[in-house]
Amino acid sequence: MAKQINETGYRVVVEPKLLEAFWYRGILGDKGAAQRLKDLRSLADQIADQIKRHVDGVGNIEVEAETEAVCSHCGSGWTEESAVYNGGCCAEDEGSNPAYVARACGEAI
Template identity: 40%
Template sequence: MKREIRSNYRLILTPDLRDAFPRGDHEAALLQLSDMCAAIRRHVDNVAQVKVEFDTRSVCSFCGYDWEEVTAADLSSHPDDYEGHVLGEPMCCDQAATEFRASLKETAR
């Protein structure tokens, strides 16, 4: 018979930071969250740990789409689809690809 054992209990807190500071201000968010952690430690009993965690997503600074690069697997499994592209080249827009190729030329000097 199946028996479930519960462990590793935790409380997940999702702060509402929408109006706290300008959107995209990572340093301001970290400061506000650190202040919240300190307040939790001061005012809540039986707290073993409070830490700040966040998700990170890479996007193109030109077009705003998710950052995707040509991988070795792409080049080996679909060589015709990636003809003329190089390893690590961004695939989202021409501006990003142009900047990437320019940086390759700079490092080759």
């Protein structure tokens, strides 16, 4: 039997105009990434408030963050199932290699 995808419901997704409004026109200037994210969160909250005030038939509205998993040492994208070892993306990560840790503790691999 093959995997089948069935539609089970629908929702409306609203995305703010970010790239052309902020980065390409330089409105945010030289602010750091953390400040840009705070500004974008504020913009998303403002849009959500505007939708609540001006759109009928809205059952629920939430602002959700997009996330990405990265190595806390070097910032490389996370590629492994393990929560502590990312395949040796950097020297610090390699120190968390389960095979290395097991050997260091004298355990059988």
